[in-house]
């Protein structure tokens with residue numbers, strides 16, 4: 190098994206090129222299932238989750254080909270299978286995103302129920318309810334969601350009880366090929382929703398309201414894509430900015446989009462960072478210890494849950510005491526006990542963490558439990574007084590492209606090592 194060995198003490202300095210967004214690329218690549226023509230996607234990060242997606246699309250009968258490191262061609266004109274099997278879904282929950290497109294295109298989809306994961310139960314009831322409202326007949330059989338519809342799905346008025354990112358994406362993709370108009374209320378407003386909508390529109394879909402809480406989708410009978418460029422990864426960007434802030438460094442993130450990171454940038458400024466931005470870059474300068482900042486996660490445009498763990502590490506070493514409230518996932522504090530093993534002062538009560546800043550952390554052997562928790566532990570390692578080993582980094586490889594290469598280029602001492610499993 191692989192782990193990271195991190196030797197702390199060097200402020201991050203220099204420039205880092207941000208990759209395409211995992212959470213935008215996943216639904217966008219799945220949307221190729223709706224197109225009768227081949228599409229070339231660019232700015233696609235070759236992350237483990239993306240490779241799983243390519244495997245899934247290939248199993249369904251699509252032809253996929255990497256044309257360059259970050260350029261992928263998908264031809265789904267030939268899909269012939271409608272089943273996403275458990276062995277793929279269990280490694281990547283986002284496989285649920287084939288449900289809407291397959292049902293809309295083929296009138297039939299079988300997708301393994303994802304089950305829970307380290308950060309919470311994560312049900313998919315809203316995906317199912319929305320598709321039922323569009324006329325689908327859906328049952329759960331032997332752990333699989335089995336969905337059928339004779340003819341096209343029907344447009345429907347759908348109110349989502351809880352704001353769900355992939356739920357909104359699944360329904361938006363299904364509605365794009367439905368007969369009639371679908372209105373999704375209380376829709377997610379994340380930038381990745383806007384990116385998916387733009388991709389679908391480039392394929393001929395009629396969608397308005399992306400980025401607001403009401404989406405209107407007028408179904409069309411056929412979609413034909415040609416090319417689409419995935420947006421930059423706002424969470425990778427935020428992670429590098431926090432790493433630079435914690436190490437009191439000075440970095441510039443290139444190929445990114447500051448407008449997708451407003452809540453994160455404003456919290457970094459509150460912590461004492463100087464932030465400069467251009468159209469596609471963000472510079473951060475931190476010349477002293479961070480000030481503690483309170484965080485409350487909530488759907489976009491509020492502070493993203495995917496940045497909570499990284500900010501917890503910043504607060505662990507900050508001046509003062511911070512309250513961190515996680516409102517999206519019921520078990521997303523798994524990094525806290527690992528940070529405590531490095532000397533952090535954190536007390537947990539339900540969905541609230543009280544973090545009292547300490548002067549320094551000691552290195553330790555710690556275990557990554559999920560994607561962003563792993564990032565928070567790597568950041569802690571970058572400033573710990575003694576070496577840190579972060580185990581189970583297959584979590585981090587799901588969402589960060591060559592993170593050790595990018596951190597090394599900024600001056601960090603981090604290496605990938607083999608350890609006994």
Ligand SMILES: CC(=O)N[C@H]1[C@@H](OP(=O)(O)OP(=O)(O)OC[C@H]2O[C@@H](n3ccc(=O)[nH]c3=O)[C@H](O)[C@@H]2O)O[C@H](CO)[C@@H](O)[C@@H]1O
Nearest residue numbers: 212283311312313314315316351352353354355356517518
């Ligand atoms: C691939 C991807 O884009 N992943 C992101 C997506 O996950 P994902 O789309 O899975 O997260 P959701 O937005 O659906 O989850 C938000 C909340 O809604 C609940 N819920 C969701 C669906 C449902 O049918 N029923 C239900 O109760 C969830 O348990 C959770 O409490 O959004 C999350 C919230 O911003 C991010 O942390 C993930 O990085």
Ligand SMILES: C=C(OP(=O)(O)O)C(=O)O
Nearest residue numbers: 212282283495560561588
């Ligand atoms: C939770 C995340 O991803 P996923 O929904 O793929 O588990 C994440 O990107 O932080």
